[in-house]
Each structure stands twice: as structure tokens, then as C-alpha cells.
Amino acid sequence: MNETSKTRRAFLKDSCSVLAAFGLAAYGINVAGCDTTEEPTDGITISGKTMSIDLTIVTALNADKGFLMSNNAKAIVINDGGTFRAFSNVCPHEGNPVTSFDGSQIRCVHHGWTFSTTGTKTGVAQKNLTTLAITKSGNTLTVTLL
Template identity: 30%
Template sequence: MADRRTVLSAALTLGAAGLAGCSAPTSSSTGAGSATTTASKGTTIAAASVPVGGGVVAGSFIVTQPTQGTFAAYSYLCPHQGCPVTRIDAGQAICGCHNSVFSLADGSRVSGPANSGLKAAKATVADGQVTVTA
């Protein structure tokens, strides 16, 4: 039988490894074949990867292009209970937890249990890249 010190040491080691696995990645794919870069200053994505009239999830943001050359961004956290809004379909962002629906044009609530729209973020465009900050 293992002594108390050995058991506690093993538990702490496993706990630290588990926490390390929960850390956020430094980059992710938008599903459109283009990479996003997430840094402490925000998330950067190629402007060409955001469809006109649509949007993509980039890091912890939803980046939209309501009209050609006009970009907007929103936090991807649903205001209802904080679940990530990761589904983009037919000009709308849909929360997978409770099906709140938001407009990609302005982030407003369309339907569902959320009582407000998505929180706006700042989107700036330079050199074919969209950088989003909270």
C-alpha cells in the first residue's frame, strides 16, 4: 500500500498535468482553411476568410463581414449562460447550448433564451488582416 506522501504527490502531478491540458491554444483553425493567431493583443484572421454576409469563429470571437469590406466582431460567449457560440449558419450565429440565435449583421438577439445580443468587440483591418480585440 502506498504511503500518504506518495499518493498526494501523484495527485498533485496529475492535477498539474490536467490544468496544463486546459490552457488555451495559441492558434486555431476557422474551418475555412485559414489560421487565426491569438495573442494577448487580440485575434488576427485573414480578411479573405470571412465571407460577405457571413462570419467565422476566430479564437474567442465571431468575425463578420455584413457587406463587402465592412467587418464587425463580437464575443463568442452567449449572454444567456456563457456558452460559446460556435455555429454560423445562414447569416446567423447559433448557441449550441440553448439555441439562442444572433444576427451576424449587428450581433443582436434574434430568438432563444438570451435576453440581449452578443457583446461587441473592436475589429480593425490592415494589410488584408482583421485584428479583433475585446
């Protein structure tokens, strides 16, 4: 790792820390290149193969391009123009967690594989993300986990 990449990484880490301090990163408010590693808990229930998300608490997901990442559920959820989509956050390349969404592309920061908002491989990626079933009832999203 050269000095430039250390500086950029440190900047991104610090930026995420600032967002977390305002409670934004915890709910997946995404900044391009921000590795959203904070685990949100309020408004999220994981039970067996089901993750429930209360949109009255996880309000950032209501916004177009909203993003939620849960390592506990091994899932990511995005708001793609009002359509909620969920995917396994296990990268199909080498299994690291996919943690970044810039509003148009889901990205695995580990080796740069990228995916469209429908989970389809883009760029150098060779496999699609695994889609998870998601439903909305009232203010609750229900994701069926693997």
C-alpha cells in the same frame, strides 16, 4: 436524447468532419446548423488582447457570410456583406461558446439563443452578444479581445 436527434447530431458532426477534411470548416465556412468546432490556426495570431487575421490565408472570411470562430480568442468574426464584425463567442445565456452562423443569424446551439448579424438578440434570446472592436488594414483584420 431521442434516436432522431442522435441521428441528426451524428449527421451534422459527420458533415462538419467532411468540411474539415477539405479545410473549409477550419476557416469557418459555415453550413446551417454546423457546429464549427475546429480551431483555425494558419493566418491567425493571438497576442494578449489582440487577434490578427491574415485575409490572404483565411480567405473564406473574405466572402460575404464568411465566418470564423476561435475558442482560443473566445471570439467570432463574420463578414456581413463586406462589413467585418466581431463578437465574444461567450453566449450571454450560460456562457457556452457560440459557434454557428447561417448567413443571417448567429446561433448558440446549446439552448437556441439567436442573434442578428449585429449581435442583437433575436427570438428567445434575452441579451445581446458582446461586440468586439475590429479594424481592417490592408489584408489584416485586428480584433480587440476582452
